[in-house]
Amino acid sequence: MVVLFKTPIFVLLEQAKFLLEKHRSYIGAKLGAFFENIL
Numbered sequence: 001m002v003v004l005f006k007t008p009i010f011v012l013l014e015q016a017k018f019l020l021e022k023h024r025s026y027i028g029a030k031l032g033a034f035f036e037n038i039l
Contacts, residue, residue, distance in 0.1 A: 020027070
């Protein structure tokens, strides 16, 4: 946990963005099915 606090927030954001790009198609499919069930 200490390492996380020492890591600049923008580095964490960059990593999150990278993971989102990597899994976008998978997440998009999941969200699509999720919203179809709601609507």
